Amino acid sequence: MTTEIPQALIPKFEDDDTGRKIAFICSKGNLDMAYPGLILANAALGEGVEVHLFFTFWGLDMISKKHMDSLKFTPLGNTATHMPQGLGGLPGMTAVATSMMRKQIASIGVPGVPEMLEQIVASGGHLWACRMSTDMQHLEMGDLYDAVEGIISASDFIEMTEGAQLLFI
Amino acid sequence: MPVATINDHLVQVDEEGFLTDYDEWNEDLARVLAAQIGIELTEDHWKAISFLRSDYKLTGETPTLRRVTTVGGIPTKELFVLFPKKPAKKMAYIAGLPKPRGCV
Numbered sequence: 001m002t003t004e005i006p007q008a009l010i011p012k013f014e015d016d017d018t019g020r021k022i023a024f025i026c027s028k029g030n031l032d033m034a035y036p037g038l039i040l041a042n043a044a045l046g047e048g049v050e051v052h053l054f055f056t057f058w059g060l061d062m063i064s065k066k067h068m069d070s071l072k073f074t075p076l077g078n079t080a081t082h083m084p085q086g087l088g089g090l091p092g093m094t095a096v097a098t099s100m101m102r103k104q105i106a107s108i109g110v111p112g113v114p115e116m117l118e119q120i121v122a123s124g125g126h127l128w129a130c131r132m133s134t135d136m137q138h139l140e141m142g143d144l145y146d147a148v149e150g151i152i153s154a155s156d157f158i159e160m161t162e163g164a165q166l167l168f169i
Numbered sequence: 170m171p172v173a174t175i176n177d178h179l180v181q182v183d184e185e186g187f188l189t190d191y192d193e194w195n196e197d198l199a200r201v202l203a204a205q206i207g208i209e210l211t212e213d214h215w216k217a218i219s220f221l222r223s224d225y226k227l228t229g230e231t232p233t234l235r236r237v238t239t240v241g242g243i244p245t246k247e248l249f250v251l252f253p254k255k256p257a258k259k260m261a262y263i264a265g266l267p268k269p270r271g272c273v
Contacts, residue, residue, distance in 0.1 A: 009171060009173050009182055009185070009186035010186050010205050010206065011185045011186050011187065011206070011258065011262055013206050013254065013255050013258065013259055013262075014207075014254065039272055039273060042272075042273060043272060046234055046255065046256065046257050046258075047254075047255055048253075048254030048255050109235075109236070109271070109273065110272075110273045111235075111273070116273070119234075119235060119238075119245055119273075122238075122244065122245035122246045122249075123234075123245055123246075123249060124249060
């Protein structure tokens with residue numbers, strides 16, 4: 001048995017021994033703004049990158065047991081929906097827009113927020129809650145998604161992400 | 170299109186080395202491809218590879234990691250153990266398929 005694959009034609013899978021690390025700061029609780037961090041974190045994990053997600057302010061909703069599965073989308077203030085802005089304020093419009101967005105997301109095979117988090121954790125990602133935000137909302141570990149590793153201060157997070165690339169969403 | 174010689178057979182590959190012709194793949198080839206990236210194929214590896222091959226035939230696309238878990242029934246955690254660091258791409262490479270296109 002001979003094997004003659006030119007070195008240049010073997011994909012370079014182990015390039016990440018550089019210790020690449022990415023930290024995502026998730027600060028929004030709108031359905032549409034929950035996904036960028038989750039999708040990118042998931043992609044980074046699939047590339048062998050160490051990933052930390054820090055949930056702060058409204059982003060805490062993404063990991064709160066009470067809200068994580070019922071995040072909403074509003075067209076209000078978002079010109080990219082290309083609808084007259086007045087429509088966004090009509091009663092019931094948030095529910096309609098949210099339901100439409102959920103369907104669109106599901107139609108391309110992307111799961112809800114809890115399942116995305118589950119996959120991120122299964123892929124080795126780390127979830128952290130912001131101390132100040134949990135204090136403001138009177139939340140404790142028991143109120144948060146089970147896989148959240150801890151409630152930490154801003155300085156803890158900065159310390160933990162030394163050398164990491166940072167993305168604020 | 171580059172051509173590589175593996176096991177005395179000429180196979181079509183893309184510029185990174187992923188096979189481009191579904192039918193040029195066979196199990197012996199898979200063992201060689203796996204060895205090239207430091208993986209010795211066990212029964213558990215084969216389960217994943219077989220799912221990738223059959224799912225590709227069905228859908229025309231390489232399944233994403235999530236699909237291997239939800240449809241193929243292999244837990245994500247296990248895939249990271251079997252194919253360390255970059256499971257989706259490594260599985261695709263060994264299965265003789267293109268890299269998955271999907272984001273999730």
